[in-house]
Amino acid sequence: MLIPRRTLRxxxxxxxxxxxxxxxxxxxxxxxxxxxxxxxxxxLAARLGGRSLRIxxxxxxxxxLPRFDHAAHLAALAADPPHWPARTDAVSLLAFDLDVGRAxxxxxxxxxRLELLDYPGEWLLDLPMLAQDFAAWSRAAxxxxxxxxxxAGFLGFVRGLPVAAPxxxxxxxxxxxxxxxxxxxLRDDRGLAMLQPGRFLMPAPGxxxxxxxxxxxxxxxxxxxxxxxxFDRYCAEVRHSLAxxxxxxxxxxxxxxxxxxxxxxxxxPFADAAAALGAVAGALRWRRRLPFLPAWLPFVxxxxxxAYVASKADHVAERQRGNLAALVSRLTEVPRADTAADTDTxxxxxxxxxxxxxxxxxxxxxxxxxxxxxxxxxxxxxxxYPGEVPDRPPDAAFWAHPFLALPDFEPMRLPLxxxxxxxxxxxxxxxxxxxxxxx
Amino acid sequence: MSETRVVPRFALxxxxxxxxxxxxxxxxxxxxxxxxxxxxxxxxGLAASGAALLVLGLAVLVVGNFVAAQFDRAAWLGxxxxxxxxxxxxxxxxxxxxELRGLLGLRRxxxxxxxxxxxxxxxxxxxxxxxxxxxGAALRPALAAAxxxxxxxxxLRAGPVAALRAQSDALGRAAALQVFAAAAAVPSPALDGLxxxxxGARLVRQVAxxxxxxxxxxGTLALLRRVALAAAGVVATDLALDAATRAVLSxxxxxxxxxxxxxxxxxxxxxxxxxRVTAAACSPLQ
Ligand SMILES: Nc1nc2c(ncn2[C@@H]2O[C@H](COP(=O)(O)OP(=O)(O)O)[C@@H](O)[C@H]2O)c(=O)[nH]1
Ligand SMILES: [Mg+2]
Numbered sequence: 001m002l003i004p005r006r007t008l009r010x011x012x013x014x015x016x017x018x019x020x021x022x023x024x025x026x027x028x029x030x031x032x033x034x035x036x037x038x039x040x041x042x043x044l045a046a047r048l049g050g051r052s053l054r055i056x057x058x059x060x061x062x063x064x065l066p067r068f069d070h071a072a073h074l075a076a077l078a079a080d081p082p083h084w085p086a087r088t089d090a091v092s093l094l095a096f097d098l099d100v101g102r103a104x105x106x107x108x109x110x111x112x113r114l115e116l117l118d119y120p121g122e123w124l125l126d127l128p129m130l131a132q133d134f135a136a137w138s139r140a141a142x143x144x145x146x147x148x149x150x151x152a153g154f155l156g157f158v159r160g161l162p163v164a165a166p167x168x169x170x171x172x173x174x175x176x177x178x179x180x181x182x183x184x185x186l187r188d189d190r191g192l193a194m195l196q197p198g199r200f201l202m203p204a205p206g207x208x209x210x211x212x213x214x215x216x217x218x219x220x221x222x223x224x225x226x227x228x229x230x231f232d233r234y235c236a237e238v239r240h241s242l243a244x245x246x247x248x249x250x251x252x253x254x255x256x257x258x259x260x261x262x263x264x265x266x267x268x269p270f271a272d273a274a275a276a277l278g279a280v281a282g283a284l285r286w287r288r289r290l291p292f293l294p295a296w297l298p299f300v301x302x303x304x305x306x307a308y309v310a311s312k313a314d315h316v317a318e319r320q321r322g323n324l325a326a327l328v329s330r331l332t333e334v335p336r337a338d339t340a341a342d343t344d345t346x347x348x349x350x351x352x353x354x355x356x357x358x359x360x361x362x363x364x365x366x367x368x369x370x371x372x373x374x375x376x377x378x379x380x381x382x383x384x385y386p387g388e389v390p391d392r393p394p395d396a397a398f399w400a401h402p403f404l405a406l407p408d409f410e411p412m413r414l415p416l417x418x419x420x421x422x423x424x425x426x427x428x429x430x431x432x433x434x435x436x437x438x439x
Numbered sequence: 440m441s442e443t444r445v446v447p448r449f450a451l452x453x454x455x456x457x458x459x460x461x462x463x464x465x466x467x468x469x470x471x472x473x474x475x476x477x478x479x480x481x482x483x484g485l486a487a488s489g490a491a492l493l494v495l496g497l498a499v500l501v502v503g504n505f506v507a508a509q510f511d512r513a514a515w516l517g518x519x520x521x522x523x524x525x526x527x528x529x530x531x532x533x534x535x536x537x538e539l540r541g542l543l544g545l546r547r548x549x550x551x552x553x554x555x556x557x558x559x560x561x562x563x564x565x566x567x568x569x570x571x572x573x574x575g576a577a578l579r580p581a582l583a584a585a586x587x588x589x590x591x592x593x594x595l596r597a598g599p600v601a602a603l604r605a606q607s608d609a610l611g612r613a614a615a616l617q618v619f620a621a622a623a624a625v626p627s628p629a630l631d632g633l634x635x636x637x638x639g640a641r642l643v644r645q646v647a648x649x650x651x652x653x654x655x656x657x658g659t660l661a662l663l664r665r666v667a668l669a670a671a672g673v674v675a676t677d678l679a680l681d682a683a684t685r686a687v688l689s690x691x692x693x694x695x696x697x698x699x700x701x702x703x704x705x706x707x708x709x710x711x712x713x714x715r716v717t718a719a720a721c722s723p724l725q
Contacts (some may be wrong), residue, residue: 080458357459359597362581362592363445369593372452379455387447403445413458423461 013257019311028070033421040421052101122198138216180213245397314351317369355409373409541658611714650721
């Protein structure tokens with residue numbers, strides 16, 4: 001008689017280029033290597049404490065979701081010269097079957113199915129909208145657009161709308177297209193992140209239903225009424241889809257943020273990224289498990305654990321990685337994974353695929369902790385000290401000096417072409433936080 | 440933030456480099472301090488020591504008797520015999536001394552590891568270690584400025600440890616190449632194994648010598664034990680490392696590897712890994 005497998009579904013989310021695909025690839029490579037007995041994930045091994053662990057890729061069966069192509073991504077990283085995984089926008093799923101040995105001999109192994117879902121972070125930005133009504137959301141959204149020249153066209157259109165504008169399809173469509181174009185340009189040219197609704201920038205698969213055609217608008221006339229109806233429908237869809245069989249049933253969530261790039265982008269984009277992260281953290285606080293039910297109860301829907309992760313942490317040296325984790329922790333008001341034990345939220349700094357080694361670099365007579373990696377295409381080593389990572393939201397003095405762009409370092413060599421794991425920093429801590437309680 | 444702000448920067452180094460490898464990084468797992476072998480652990484060891492003492496002691500007595508007898512025959516014969524006996528026993532004593540020194544050298548690595556982790560002694564220990572290295576002098580000023588043990592460790596890691604590791608790697612690659620080339624010329628698989636074993640043992644000693652250790656035969660055996668232990672602590676970079684570890688663990692590296700050689704490629708790869716693990720075992724830092 002076979003004991004049924006329990007499923008644990010982990011959503012991995014973050015804005016485009018935050019490092020979702022790379023993280024999933026690293027998790028796949030390292031879990032499979034750990035299953036082969038290699039010590040690639042020390043924190044997980046410590047959790048197991050000598051118990052056996054068998055890990056296999058789960059058969060796809062008749063699943064609805066496309067599979068995450070970890071083999072191709074691993075091969076790309078292992079190639080010489082290496083490539084980063086190709087850009088992916090579609091939702092995909094990575095699934096493993098785990099057999100975890102028990103401390104008591106004789107008992108059958110615990111059977112677990114671990115699913116990791118690549119979930120666009122843009123959609124996560126819709127969560128804060130669920131707590132707002134159309135008028136409040138419109139006010140906030142219009143206010144955020146105000147400083148930017150990129151949004152001038154759209155703002156001009158909205159302000160120029162007559163108070164009693166009719167429920168006109170063409171007007172709604174025009175406003176919607178202008179708004180969408182403004183969002184796209186703010187993302188691409190300005191590097192902004194706090195852009196709602198997320199499905200405008202990252203459309204869901206399938207065609208665009210009519211209720212998608214809205215935009216923020218301050219008035220209270222008939223047109224505003226139409227837009228409100230569409231907004232409400234949008235929110236209902238988001239609420240529904242979080243629980244839907246395809247995207248729903250997420251038990252654990254990883255929110256990735258490329259804070260180092262945001263630090264480089266400057267004060268304004270950083271504040272924006274911080275606002276986005278804070279908003280998501282705020283929204284997730286009430287989206288999580290119902291507070292009156294005890295945490296150990298199985299089969300209670302809801303997201304039981306959330307990890308906020310600063311990605312690409314290998315671009316800075318050890319001490320700075322500590323600051324980076326502290327910065328995430330402050331921005332999300334969540335304790336750090338390495339200091340707080342057994343919490344349901346945690347902040348960590350992770351490098352999914354390590355590209356650098358720490359070096360001490362003597363600059364102007366001072367030893368600074370920097371990193372050194374092989375620069376892609378140059379075949380030479382580059383030393384990088386991008387600046388001091390603040391351990392709290394940076395003040396004006398910080399922005400007086402630039403934080404350098406992240407160099408294009410090559411991933412380290414993958415031992416045995418990826419079959420013996422992927423060099424990383426902190427992926428084991430992250431996995432232990434996410435699934436450790438089920439092992 | 441510090442008062443003296445260093446301007447952020449990025450710089451390309453001149454020399455081209457290979458892709459970085461995870462093994463050349465400070466590893467997340469601390470290398471276990473190798474426990475000193477438990478004194479008088481095995482009855483077998485006791486028996487062996489007793490046997491050695493008997494053989495050597497009885498030999499001294501027999502030779503002493505013989506010398507005395509020779510003196511009775513003729514003074515010149517006595518002196519000649521005494522000279523020969525002294526030279527012979529002197530050579531044996533010298534070899535034992537060498538072995539002991541080799542073993543003590545291994546102990547020194549343990550002491551150095553402990554000292555480097557201790558804030559009070561770290562700098563002194565680091566400076567002393569630099570003295571034993573060929574290119575150690577360059578780092579002295581930087582070390583003099585460093586305070587915390589972590590900073591000292593980072594400096595050593597960036598400087599001599601990295602250099603030693605690179606040189607060990609080079610030795611490993613050279614050995615691998617030789618094994619690879621020679622394996623093609625060796626007629627029988629059995630000889631293959633012998634070749635690997637001999638080259639492996641030599642490689643271990645070469646890498647040890649690089650780290651300022653000069654192990655004798657006993658020292659090499661102790662070193663092989665260390666290598667095995669170090670391999671257990673080093674995060675494996677390679678499945679082959681596992682194999683090498685097993686081979687070394689069941690020590691007669693010599694015998695075991697001989698039975699296991701699957702192909703010259705595997706053997707060659709093993710040399711590279713062996714060099715790396717040996718470097719880890721001999722280095723006061725990981
Ligand atoms: N150095 C470094 N770069 C990373 C890491 N993870 C991601 N990157 C970089 O970020 C890019 C985007 O990553 P990707 O996973 O495709 O982002 P996604 O859009 O969130 O799936 C990659 O192409 C890499 O250049 C990491 O751990 N270290
Ligand atoms: Mg992707």
